[in-house]
Amino acid sequence: MVSLFQKHLGHMPSLYEKLVKKHTVTDLGDDEVLLYISFHIMNEYTSPQAFSGLHAAERNVWRPSAHLGVVDHVNSTRRAGHGDGDEAAELLITNFIANCQRHEIRYFDHNDDRQGIEHVVVPEQGLAVPGQVIACGDSHTTTYGAFGALGFGIGTSEVEHVLATQTLVYRPLKPMRVTVDGDLNAGITAKDIIMAAVQKIGADGASGYAVEFCGEAISALDIAGRMTVCNMAVEMGARAAIIAPDEKVLEYISNRPLGPYQEKINSLRDELFDLQSDADAVFAKEVSINIKDIPPLITWGTSPDQSIAIDEQIPLPESLAENKRGDAERALHYMDLKAGTAIKDLAIDMAFIGSCTNSRIEDLRAAAAIVKHKKVHSNVRAIIVAGSRQVKQQAEEEGLADIFINAGFEWRSDSGCSMCLAMNDDVADSGTRIISSTNRNFEGRQGRGARTHLASPAMVAYAAINGCISDVREAQNA
Amino acid sequence: MPEPLTTIKGVAAPIPNHNIDTDVIMPKRFLRTITREGLADGALADLRFHEDGTKQNDFILNKHPWDQSKILIVGDNFGCGSSREHAVWGLYQLGIRVLIGTSFAGIFYDNCRRNGLAAICVDHALRDHLLKVAENPEYCEIHVDLANKEMEDHQGTHSFDIPEAIRQDLIEGSDAINTTLNYADKIRAFEGAYWG
Structure with missing residues (x-):
């Protein structure tokens, strides 16, 4: 265990490394760990084959309460309803609802006024919590880095693996740090910051890395802006993105319908000092961006x-x-x-x-x-x-x-x-x-x-x- | 459970563009399904077919001998974008068993492993060499050997590296869930402490 982290994750841990370590069930050898998944989100298009695999193998869902289903990819947005007469969409949606019901997994469908895009709905409901590991069959699961959670996308086979075991066989990434300094000028948004980072780092420049965003411009962003930044980190190849959580995050998750109780938020406040990279953390790659001169x-x-x-x-x-x-x-x-x-x-x-x-x-x-x-x-x-x-x-x-x-x-x-x-x-x-x-x-x-x-x-x-x-x-x- | 894969000899096709994303590998109109089957037609569909369904005759996989390809030599960052595993299912159903490139997007790479499709990273020099080899219809047959971590073309043998755990999964066609459930007690113990 120690050797793995020392060899691959540096001696002084970054926030990413702390979260991997905190969620390691056991060291599997060959540079892999069994990683515990705190929360798992599913949609109607990347989960059907995971459920059918689970059923074919006669396995159960390990922890139904740790999952959420959201209909978002194939539904029509023109008027309330299923696929709006689209047979393929109807089948994906009804199949998804049946799978969630069968395994007693909470889901938001077209009949639910909490429905929406999964990565919008989850934070809105208060389900993205600092220090957690969140997986979803969607590449933009990096979004949850905005909360100081480790979020990453997985394929359908891994969705099945999480359903059956609440874990993943995980190969830790190398930590990378992107520091964004400078004041936000008028007309410049979080979108421009992440587009500038993707332009500078390249479409695969963060491949194999977990990116931590920091710097005064990131601290100054509101939580929605931080979500935009972490969301698009995958477009430079980052499998995970993370921002150290602060008081803004705790404020955001307070009083959300399905969010943590105040007691938990208070205990998270006590953990904030630890939910950040150590001052002498070692990063395998460092990039600095100054947004002072970024145009749209x-x-x-x-x-x-x-x-x-x-x-x-x-x-x-x-x-x-x-x-x-x-x-x-x-x-x-x-x-x-x-x-x-x-x-x-x-x-x-x-x-x-x-x-x-x-x-x-x-x-x-x-x-x-x-x-x-x-x-x-x-x-x-x-x-x-x-x-x-x-x-x-x-x-x-x-x-x-x-x-x-x-x-x-x-x-x-x-x-x-x-x-x-x-x-x-x-x-x-x-x-x-x-x-x-x-x-x-x-x-x-x-x-x-x-x-x-x-x-x-x-x-x-x-x-x-x-x-x-x-x-x-x-x-x-x- | 994936089919075990130890060695394979077959035609290799060059797909040299960088950043071939999963929208290109499996366009969304093929994703509207609840099964894994029937995705061969969708694999690289917009490159293989015109909008009216006729073949794009100048695309490499529509030409002989590359229409028999089992191996693709690909550009950097192959498989970037969406997590859709349909991309891997489609390539596999098209007959592809090995991808050789310099880098693969993370989710795509994991999806390959879970489906018995070997994604092998080599350096730029070897990849560029293999692109040239694959371009030649006379010599485009390559032998890939996961047991010995070697690949052979008409000019010689090249060794390659692949993470050991992934190599074992490919050779054994292992069921990851079954293996993980051997740790069920450890998972339960972890949960007890984690959720308090």
Whole structure:
């Protein structure tokens, strides 16, 4: 045990290493441990084969109370209901509900006003707690790092493993630290911070690492912003992301419907001094970013690290490192863009605000501040899918929904992943150019042949108004 | 339970692009299923087929002899993006048993292990060499031997490294859950202390 941690995790532990150690049931040898999973979240699309495997082997769920099911990936968000006549979606959803019921696992479906995107719903309900290990069959489970919890995505076989044993065979990652300093300028958001990190570190620059974010800019972020940062850490290959929890986290999780009682929060407050990396912790990789000069960012290519500042030109492939040129050329062809031209003023067909990255009330407030008293451009179809029904309700109470609806946005009745990954009825046509507050600009992500530009919710909102990719700072300075 | 895999000899195809993500490996329209079966058609579907379903004749896996591939030589960071294990199921059902690249995304890498698909990391020089080898229809057959951690092409033998626990799982086709349940008492004891 000791040898494993000394060999692979450094002598002085980082927060990540402390959490791995705290949740190690036993050392399995060959650099692997049996890791205890405090909390496990499932959705309707990556869990069915896990349940059928469990049933075929006649195994039981080890600890039903440590799981939560959330319907979010395939459901239509157009009106309350199942898959809205979509047979494949109906089957996935009814199968999921039956599996949860059979094993007495709590779930939020279309009939539940707590339903929404899993990584929005879990924190909203108070179920992301500092010091825990949280797994889910979804790569954006890194989101829970915002709470000082170790969250990571797993495949369906591992979902079955967690169901059957409440553990995973785990190969500890190397600790990496990303320090973000500087004051946030107007128009710059958590989304721009993480996009800058992904751009600097690269799509696989954190592969094999667990990334701890720290620095004054991270401390200054609210919890929603920290969730955005940790959420997209997976886009630089990080299997896990974490931020040392502070008083803001305890405040956030207090008085949540399913959150810890005050007594537990008080004891967590006593643990905060230990839920951080030791001062002399050793990191296998260190990166520093100063956000002082970061302008709003936008992707031009088909990988999240292919981004530029709003006032920059689309890069010439020959200006890039040799091993990036081929991909850049392919991306430019797919995106139908010309190297060396400005990205600003590029006409868009659609604008989408949603996803586990940017669909929380804070994101909607930022977008509404841009949209207020304006209209969506006549060439643009603009859609907002709130991160949860709770977010939707709050946005309606705050008057944000009226701002969006009056401007011409589609304000969806239901919540879910929707056009972030286009597994429901929100699929963009080939050739459609979309500016999106989501996390992935992969080929075909929002529809076969659809062209995605990632940006912050405010940037998406401003582009929707102007009909083209625009510099949101103009709106904010006006 | 995965099929055991110790050695395999087969055609290797070069897929040199970096950051091939799981949306490309298994487009979402194939994900709307509650079973693991029927995913061969979905594997790399948008590269293999036109929108009308006809074959993209210039794509490597549609050309002879690579239409018989059991091995893919891939670009950096293969399998990045979504956790969907359907990507691995589809590649396996297409007949792929070994992936050789410089790095694989973490979740994808774990999914390969759990399904008997060997994902082998080599250095850039060897990967680039294998890409060239695989490009040549006369010499694209490669022999991969997990028992001896070696691979052989027409020019010679190359040793490779793979974490021992993963190598054992692949060779034995082991049932991870069964193995873990041997520690049931330890898990219970841990839980007693953890939840208080």
